Amino acid sequence: MRKLFGCTLLIALVASAAGYGYWAEQREVGHYLSDLRIKLAVNDGADQGRGNLLGIEPDLSPRDFQSLALVHLKLSAYLNSARNDGLLNDKTIVILPEHIGTWLMFRGEKNELYQAANLNEAMRMLALSNPLAFANAWLRADGDNRTNDAHLRMKARHMASDYQSLFGGLAKEFGVTLVAGSIALPDPRIENGQLLPGNGPLYNSSLVFGHDGALLGAPQRQLLPTYEEQSYIQPSPDHQLNVVDTPAGRLGILIGSDSWYPENYKILNEKGAQLIAVPAFIMGKNTWEQPWGGYKSVSTPSEISLKPGEVTEGEAWHRLTLISSAPSSTAQAGMTVFLRGKFWDKRSAGRGFISRNGQTSADTSGTGAQLLNVWL
Template sequence: MRKFFYLLLSTALIAILVTYALWTADRPAGHYLSDLRINLAVDQGMPAERGNLLGIQPELFPTDYQSPERLHRKLAAYLQSARDLGFLNDKTVVVLPEHIGTWLMFSGEKDELYQAGTMKEAMNWLAVSNPLAFIQALVRAQGDNRLDDAYLRMKAPRMAHDYQGLFGGLAEEFGITLVAGSIVLPEPSVSDGQLKVGAGALYNSSLVFGRDGRPIGQPQRQRHPVFEQRDVLGADRPDATQVVETPAGRLGVLIGSDSWYPVHYRQLNDQGAQLIAVPAFILGRDAWDRPWSGYKGLSTPEEVSLKPGEVSEGQAWHRLTLTSQLPISQARGGVSVFLRGQFWDSASAGQSFISHDGQHFSDGEARGARLLNLWL
């Protein structure tokens, strides 16, 4: 009787495991509708032979990331609209927002994940749907927040592959130089023209793709992750500033809050940067209008007199992002681009703007997809 009971229990357990394995392998694509429209927010300057700096503020949702093909469709529609307006040429530099690549961690998942009500629930579905990858990542996780580290690390090789294929493909398809926002990866680097991941700390990094679809230089890693991310993300060296050659001029990238530090603009000046791209991301639907909370646990630069609560978050970005403000920045122009959209119960904020001749230009509308163009 006991043997029969053990046999029955083993059979039931095997049946459960097989059913679970089949369930995790089943990834049907659900119905997909997405708004492909984008509005022109800023068109500053006059067309010239020096090219242009074009910011694309997308509006994205979890279902846009169900596959790289879906995200390509939406971003390609934005770029086609820019082409129709005459904004794409051989010397165009397009800038996308911070973390536009990070959300690729949700690509290829089950419908239950995209239908989740909260970010926490979506993360649970991510782990349950990829048990082996999640356990392996949890074993390799680093830092104080091992759970979030594991979520970001578990699909890193696939994320790097999709990131290069998607954004490098868009750069080649439209014949542009593309600042591909940013993506969180472990120890990212470019080797033999391919974006690779390592086994070390996670970095929020940005990569520039040329008109041939290939990476230009190495990933620019963020040096000052905001306070709530510091228990997950590593910080690159303070002097790790690089400038890449583009058809429109020498380009520097400052990710998010890195754009708040005058020392970074001086470093870019020393390397002859003529253009500055700022991929940015702010979490919280109304965060742009709330009181600025300061440098969030990081030291305030001596040159900065702004105090927490003195201005709103949006006003602080305009004050602290010093692109094209002499003598601190000698760049001809810059663009700060924010990711807009709703990811489960987490909404994003931010109002993208162009910087030129010491002034900032935006259309006063935060929501929706936006194009911001600066003729150089």
């Protein structure tokens, strides 16, 4: 009897494991109708033949990342709209928001993940439907938050490939220089023209693609992630800021709140940056209108007198982003763009703005996809 019970239990366990394995491998593609509309919120200046900075604030949801075809459909629709408005040429620099590449971690997942009630449930589903990959990544994870690290690390190889295919393809398709927001990858590097993840800590990095679809320069790592992010996203160890040559001029990138530090503008001045792109991301539906919480990575720079709570989050971004504010920045112009949309129970905030001559031209609408353009 004991032997029979043991055999029955073993068969049940094998059947359960086989059923779980089969379930985890299923990847049905659900039907999804995406909103492809976008409006031109800011159009500063006139075409002088010197090119332009074109910011895209896409309105995205998890379903948009179910396949590369879906996210390409949405972004190409936005770029087609810009082309129809006469905003694309061979000197155009397109700027996308921070972490737009990081959401590629959800590409090709089960329908149950996209239907999750909240982000925490979606992350649990991500681990459950990739059990071996998640376990392997968790063992190799770096930082205090091993779970968040593992979620990203287990998808890193596919994310890097998808990121280059998607954004390099869009740059080539539309003949523009494209600042592809940012993506969180372990120790990213470029070898023989290919973006590859390593085995080290996770970095939030931005990459630029030329109008031929090829990568320009090295990955720009975020220098100072927030304290919360630093539990799994590490600060750039070399504090290096890169400048790349584009048809419109020398371009520097400051990811998110890296744009709040005067020292970073001094470095870009020394490297001859004429243009500055700021891919940004803020979580929270009403965060833009709420009191500013202060610097969230290091102590307040000595040059900054702004105190937490003194202004709103949006006002702080306008005050602290010093693009073209002489003598801090000698850049001709720059642009800050934010991701829009709802990711399960989390909404993104932020309203993009153009910086030129020490002044800002801002998007005043908080909903829907937006284009921001400044002629150089």
